[in-house]
Amino acid sequence: MAIFDRFDVVSVPFPYTDRPVRQRRPALVVSRPAHEQATGLIWVVMMTAAENRAWPHDVPLSDPRFAGLSIPSVIRPTKIATVEAAQAKRIGRVTAEDQHAVQSALRAILR
Numbered sequence: 070m071a072i073f074d075r076f077d078v079v080s081v082p083f084p085y086t087d088r089p090v091r092q093r094r095p096a097l098v099v100s101r102p103a104h105e106q107a108t109g110l111i112w113v114v115m116m117t118a119a120e121n122r123a124w125p126h127d128v129p130l131s132d133p134r135f136a137g138l139s140i141p142s143v144i145r146p147t148k149i150a151t152v153e154a155a156q157a158k159r160i161g162r163v164t165a166e167d168q169h170a171v172q173s174a175l176r177a178i179l180r
Contacts, residue, residue, distance in 0.1 A: 073098045073111055073154060076168045078136045078161040081113060081152045095137070096152075097144050097163060097171065105154050113157075114171070115148035126174040130167060137161025146174040 073079060077098045085092070096113035105111050119129060119141035128144040130136055137160030144167065163171070 071154065071157070071159065072102050072105060073157060073159060074162075075099060075101055076163050076171070077159050078116065078138070078163060079111075079113065079157040080160050081157045083113070083115060083152070084150050095142070095160065096150070098157075099146075099149070099171070099175065109154055110151050111154045111157060112149060112151055114175075115145040115150070116142050117145055119143050126178055128167060128170040128174055131164050132167075135161060136163050136167075144171055144174075146171055146178055 075098055078095055079098055080093055081096050083092060083094045083096055095116040097116055098111050098113055100112035124145055124147055126146050130142045130144060133140060133142055
């Protein structure tokens with residue numbers, strides 16, 4: 070089983086709340102490796118194209134290529150999911166600047 074680090078960008082079958090499907094899409098790992106090793110699960114937040122309608126707390130991705138993406142994108146911390154680590158594939162990582170912005174957004178959301 071692959072072990073993912075916090076702030077890795079992964080491709081996962083992300084669940085939707087408004088329909089009974091899962092679509093493979095990029096997501097940002099926000100859990101720590103110890104949690105994954107104990108449960109086999111990772112917590113991820115959705116990533117989406119920057120051209121989509123903005124949501125509160127969206128974090129613009131500063132370097133899509135570093136994250137393994139080909140288009141301008143945003144991290145959407147308000148859409149968090151738990152997925153099986155075995156279904157994830159690492160595609161990149163976010164910059165330190167983006168990591169701090171996501172941490173701030175998560176703190177504001179989870180207060």
